[in-house]
Amino acid sequence: MSDYNFAYLDEQTKRMIRRAILKGIAVPGYQVPFASREMPMPYGWGTGGVQVSAACLMPEDTLKVIDQGADDTTNAVSIRKFFEKTAEIAVTEKTREATVIQTRHRIPEEPLKEGQILVYQVPIPEPLRFLEPRETETRKMHALEEYGLMHVKLYEDIAKHGHIATSYAYPVKVEGHYVMDPSPIPKFDNPKMEMAAIQLFGAGREQRIYAVPPYTKVVSLDFEDHPFDPSKANHPCDLCGAEHTYLDEVIIDDDGGRMFVCSDTDYCAERQAMGHRGRLSPEAAE
Amino acid sequence: MPARQMSEQSLIGAFETPPQDAARAFRAALEALARPGTLHGIKGGQAPAPVSEAAASLLLTLCDPETPLCLMGAHDTREIRDWIAFQIGAPIVGPAKAMFALGTWDALQPVTVFPIGTAEYPDRSTTLIVEMEALSQDGAQLTGPGIETTASLSLPALEPFQMNAMLFPLGLDFYFTSGTQIAGLPRSTTVEAN
Numbered sequence: 001m002s003d004y005n006f007a008y009l010d011e012q013t014k015r016m017i018r019r020a021i022l023k024g025i026a027v028p029g030y031q032v033p034f035a036s037r038e039m040p041m042p043y044g045w046g047t048g049g050v051q052v053s054a055a056c057l058m059p060e061d062t063l064k065v066i067d068q069g070a071d072d073t074t075n076a077v078s079i080r081k082f083f084e085k086t087a088e089i090a091v092t093e094k095t096r097e098a099t100v101i102q103t104r105h106r107i108p109e110e111p112l113k114e115g116q117i118l119v120y121q122v123p124i125p126e127p128l129r130f131l132e133p134r135e136t137e138t139r140k141m142h143a144l145e146e147y148g149l150m151h152v153k154l155y156e157d158i159a160k161h162g163h164i165a166t167s168y169a170y171p172v173k174v175e176g177h178y179v180m181d182p183s184p185i186p187k188f189d190n191p192k193m194e195m196a197a198i199q200l201f202g203a204g205r206e207q208r209i210y211a212v213p214p215y216t217k218v219v220s221l222d223f224e225d226h227p228f229d230p231s232k233a234n235h236p237c238d239l240c241g242a243e244h245t246y247l248d249e250v251i252i253d254d255d256g257g258r259m260f261v262c263s264d265t266d267y268c269a270e271r272q273a274m275g276h277r278g279r280l281s282p283e284a285a286e
Numbered sequence: 287m288p289a290r291q292m293s294e295q296s297l298i299g300a301f302e303t304p305p306q307d308a309a310r311a312f313r314a315a316l317e318a319l320a321r322p323g324t325l326h327g328i329k330g331g332q333a334p335a336p337v338s339e340a341a342a343s344l345l346l347t348l349c350d351p352e353t354p355l356c357l358m359g360a361h362d363t364r365e366i367r368d369w370i371a372f373q374i375g376a377p378i379v380g381p382a383k384a385m386f387a388l389g390t391w392d393a394l395q396p397v398t399v400f401p402i403g404t405a406e407y408p409d410r411s412t413t414l415i416v417e418m419e420a421l422s423q424d425g426a427q428l429t430g431p432g433i434e435t436t437a438s439l440s441l442p443a444l445e446p447f448q449m450n451a452m453l454f455p456l457g458l459d460f461y462f463t464s465g466t467q468i469a470g471l472p473r474s475t476t477v478e479a480n
């Protein structure tokens with residue numbers, strides 16, 4: 001027996017979080033208030049996501065944790081170890097084998113399936129926060145679907161840059177009602193949000209939980225003359241040759257040499273194992 | 287006045303391993319509400335009759351002293367109140383103050399007396415746990431979030447659920463329980479005759 005509560009949180013806290021999650025499912029995109037607890041990690045480390053995961057995990061689960069697409073960053077490793085220790089669950093780096101995936105800033109490339117849960121770490125849950133700092137006002141705006149200001153902001157982008165410059169945390173409208181912050185994922189990932197898995201969002205510092213059930217309509221805000229464009233870097237992955245994935249740009253030498261690699265490390269490694277090669281793959285470079 | 291004896295039944299029927307059993311029960315409840323029209327197994331809780339194992343497990347998983355609970359009809363007995371007092375601690379209230387309500391469909395009528403939330407806090411609404419003879423994936427046709435194309439569920443009525451869906455994002459959310467099975471119907475689901 002371990003000295004911890006199962007999944008760290010006490011039962012009453014988990015019940016409170018579970019009730020908030022279910023309200024989130026019932027009202028897709030609506031930010032449900034919850035009483036966030038202190039977690040044994042700093043706020044920047046996704047305490048909201050950790051609490052949502054803790055309320056969801058059961059002993060039979062297999063957990064994957066990614067940070068910007070990678071399983072091996074300090075943040076991802078610590079969260080994985082935390083739940084290995086407190087919930088005695090299995091862990092994996094394979095998207096396909098995971099039943100619960102906690103993520104910071106990415107959606108895995110491999111399509112998620114029914115039975116999986118994707119838990120997002122959210123720093124700022126309110127998409128209207130930068131337009132209207134008062135919570136009482138943003139609540140009213142959501143209630144009345146007063147999203148004109150949001151469109152004005154995006155349109156100012158177009159006036160200034162000729163296109164919508166927002167490339168992360170690009171706002172979406174969920175099931176025709178609530179405008180929602182998808183967390184700082186690249187807009188490239190936005191179309192993936194209409195998926196078969198359950199999506200749960202936890203913001204610890206801001207004490208909000210929200211959700212997108214499977215197969216829910218998630219539309220990125222846009223304009224008739226400037227339709228949403230989930231664009232990505234115009235390169236294939238230099239390690240696996242994929243032309244359909246989100247890429248990180250990596251500086252590889254002192255002369256400013258660069259390479260583009262899949263941000264989803266599990267996906268890239270699996271493609272390489274299957275024999276796919278890119279411009280800078282060891283064999284290809286020989 | 288002699289102290290009222292708590293029925294012995296109230297002392298039994300909790301989860302055997304509460305954290306793990308509650309976690310499994312929650313996942314059943316989550317999947318049920320996130321995928322209307324699907325049936326899920328939920329077990330481990332035993333309350334006095336006529337509370338089903340599914341409903342008892344759901345109450346143990348979601349309710350506590352912070353969740354006012356409304357018992358209706360044959361589900362409002364001294365034995366059940368004692369069990370809830372001992373195992374859950376939820377205050378027993380009337381419909382207007384209920385966060386959760388338990389009863390058969392007939393006993394829960396009219397459902398319009400339960401809170402549906404407010405425009406700014408649509409989450410301040412009641413979740414109804416409707417005890418059913420049986421559950422099956424036929425009957426009313428369901429569409430909406432959680433459903434890829436269409437689904438079907440043996441709902442006890444049509445019109446009240448259609449009226450409820452029209453209130454979205456306000457409205458009631460429903461669980462249907464029978465034996466060890468559970469199904470869910472959130473306010474976001476569109477309900478039509480099949």
Ligand SMILES: [Zn+2]
Nearest residue numbers: 237240262268
């Ligand atoms: Zn790659």
